[in-house]
Amino acid sequence: MRGFSRFLSRRVSRLGPLASVLPVLALVVFVALVALSARPAAAQELRLPRAEQGYYYGFGGHGLLLAPVENQLDLKAMGGLGITLRAGEKITDQLSIGFLLDISYAFMERWSGVGGAMLVEGRYQPSLRVPVNLRAALGAGGWSLHGKMREGEDAVEPDGGLTVRFGISYAIFIDHDPNRYQSGGFGVAPFLEVQAVIGSDSLLPSAILGLDFQWWTGLEKRYLDLPFSELSPKEER
């Protein structure tokens, strides 16, 4: 295990430029997403009803390919599975902000690993006609790699740090009927994402393919541009 640590320490120096570029890149993307929501924060226009509106809660399963960047031990790419919990809000017709909690497990031959991440996620829908979302997330994450060494000694090496994630998803809303002024609904969204955990001693990139089950709460009627026939009488008296 000491050898593993020494090795990783040496390896880290080679990651320097990459470890710097990725966070900056993530930041630029995140700020760009924010800037794309050019609608003033104080705007109070009513919105037309859509499926992706209000708060969302998502539960997803995914498969992943983890490729730790190091070169002393015989670490190969690992396959694995994971689950993701998401919650957030669509703050304009095109931009969402939320949180993401991910737990994954990966393994290959004598190595295995458990990872997790808590990220802030931004989603941007370029076209209202196509339910495709570009996703970017950043936050903190980590992996704990476990290996059975040839000497018979177990190697355990946890590492974590800044975590960035980019991806794309396509949402399908089965029961949403735009002619019924319906806001929100239930949908499924296959997604493809890449993630990198930039630890203090290693870089842990992974590719993720999965499926999200999403529940969108929709907007309350007071935020929607509805005909009066769709408004119910005020309940408070």
Add this chain to the structure above:
Amino acid sequence: MITPFSLIFPLLLAQGLDDSGAPPAITKLPAVVHEVKADYPAAALEDRIEARVELEIDITEKGTVEDIQLLKTVQKIEVRRPEMTWPEPKRPSPLPDYGFGAAAIHALRDMQFSPAEAGGNPIRVRISYSYDFVLPPPRLPQPSPLPKPEARTPEAQQGVIRFHGQIVERGSRKLLPGVLVTVFRGEGAELEGYEATTDANGVFAFYDLADGPWKLQADLPGYFPLRSLETLNPKEALSVKYYLERGSYSEYDVEVRAERVRKEVTRRSLSRAEVLKVPGALGDPIRVLTNLPGVARGDAGGLAVRGTSPRDTQVYVDGIGIPLAFHFGGLRSVVPAEVIEQVDLFPGNYGLRYGRYLGGVIDIQSRELKPDQFHGALDISLLDTSIFLQGPITDTISIAAGVRRSYIDILIENVMPKDADVGFLNAPRYYDYQVLSQWRPNSRHRLQLNFIGSDDIIRLLFKNPASADVQTRGNNFNAAQNFWRVWSNYQFTPSERFQNRLTVGVGVDTAKLEIFNLFKFDLDYTTFQVRELAELQITPWFKLGAGLDLYFQYYDIEVMTSGQSREGETNPSRDQDRKTYANLKSVVDPLVAPFVETEFKFFDDRLVLQPGIRVDYEHAIRAWSFDPRITARFKLSDAWLFKGGVGRVSGLPKPEDTNESFGNPEVSWAHSLQSSVGAEYQPLPFLRFDAVLFYQDLSDLAVRSSRTVERNGRRVPLNVEAIGIGHVYGFELFIEHKFHNNFRGWLSYTLSRSERRDRPGARMRLFDYDQTHILNLLIAYALPSNWEVGFRWRLVSGNLYTPYTSRGGTFEADLDRYTPSVGRANSARLPLFHQLDLRLDKRWIFDDFTVNAYFSLMNLYNNPGVEGYTYDYDLSQRKPLRGLPVLPIVGLKGEW
């Protein structure tokens, strides 16, 4: 429908202007007394065009409007909705100027406001004012009259109320006057409708409406429109309560600040709203100041300002000094943001009302209580939980109380293994508490009675002390500190020309510190403070102020030390067999400081000179100090302001420096000649540049002495001599973008050098807290749906340290330890520090309260900053001490 936006919505920005152009702190905003509605341009009405006109206006001391400046007019085509049955007109393209600006200016000239106030005095202010031209519904047919009874009583002359209600702001329960409420039914030729406007209590009423369903729409600029479907049943009157939701609940929206300096060359002020939202500051009113120019990074005990020690910067609350800035660890200050109105930092060349400290001054103003309705806040975070409640007792008396407690101790006690080398007798915990009260019978009198306190404790038991320090033979680390202050503040403003403020406070501090058997410290301290300040405007160009800063202290300090290092020294040898004991006990020790400050204005108030003098007397050392100071400001134009100041500041010697055992009873005041020049440039109402060059010449600093002296017939070590000198010089830049277009941010940069010379002929060395470059970049952006995102990036020179010149130490058998050979004091610097922090806020708006959740990621890209080095037992190997890794913090705050 034409509604002046600022009638109801809080003013986006108000800036008070005294006669010199330098604004005082505003205590009351102007409000509309007489509203004049602008004429809707006929062509715009016909083309169905709406507009927002942004202006800047001056509101005089009498409430009249002067100097109206048109900033921007945004015209927009009416947004079509399904229920709009009228045809869309043909409009010219591009749209011509419909004359909205002229119409708004014309209306504003005739409007009347209640004037803004500063300290009870009406003042002239400049405010940003938005005027919204909102299209009325198309001309509606006259209502079909209800059958009228043949005879009516006088009370019934205006009809029967069939439908009435009240409109309040969602989340805050604020009553909303001036809301246009429209009810209508039918379509086309059958369209029938009526309008009503809410009164000062947010109440509207409709008379003689027919039975059946009615469509209702309520509009107020800046708020989501409210639409509802209501049904009037026969022989019933319908009563409703509606909640209108603001488009944004960003706290920056209601920011009101006096921006420019008043008495000082540099004063940086942060409102409560800014304190709460700055990334990386954890909503703390003192921690946030480390983002401002002139303030060094680090040191959990206080703030190092302009190259001086944290002990040289004093924190005041309403002018009453408090002994601590922070709780243990430096994450939280002892005063929570909920109880403050504003925090001011004076990094140097400060006013004559302050003295006795060579560094800066932090003055926290307690919260201005409003006797309107009950409010409260509950803040839950990973560090602590606090609750704050305020409410009216009568129409003129308000009271508020708050308490906060950390639960780090509970977390640690549950996480710490039972067999760990270190056990907690008392895990670290802190709490603080506050009670504020205010009586304001009229605008001439204001009386405040406030109470704050704080309590910290940590007690560690080392089962294997050598694991902590190879030299240690004890097994205890105990630290406890607590204090309380109670004070009364009476402000009397009989006329516009005279103002008097008297503050009387009393407080007690206790502190105990025990570090193994190396150091013990036990303090009991009592203080009584009086501040009196009277100001008289004798002529329009001359103002005289005089005051008294009176301080009585009594302390009883017991100290045991086996070696005490001073600034610029590495730790001396800790020979535990040679300890020094002392009891530092004072009689009641008065410190008296009368001061006089004047203000002269020349050239149409463009040039303002403020000379004055402060005289300090410290009874314990029986020494006087005379501190003349002068500041000058010259306003070249509306955009440019030049400023400068020079003056002497005297610093009180530390108790340990005047004690016979540790110091020298002959040590007296230390002095600093402070000077600074600078310029401010404000090209846009929301953008400001502020640059300052400063130089401080320090003298009579207490430094270690190896000399001996004959005292009471004995030859004793002198310990300390006041022969040290120092220089601090540098440049500060502050670029501030106030909240505008959803964006708020600032960049602060300090380039400085702080040097000390410990004895005549010695070389200058760098001061412990010298940091050459300090850069802070803050960005906050308000997103729709009440989200806010903010970043802070810091780039700071590494802290100084004294390097070991050889690898490995020399073993000294009599001390049973290795001692290093050290290089020049502070001749090496740790690596450059840089860190990025993120803060994300989301606010949910409920009918009667709001909930704000925040997520903060500190050290976002996990920079492993080096905060120092540790050495192994023979000093042959060193390891860097790393700062905090990426650290997520979440919290929840409810307000009602």
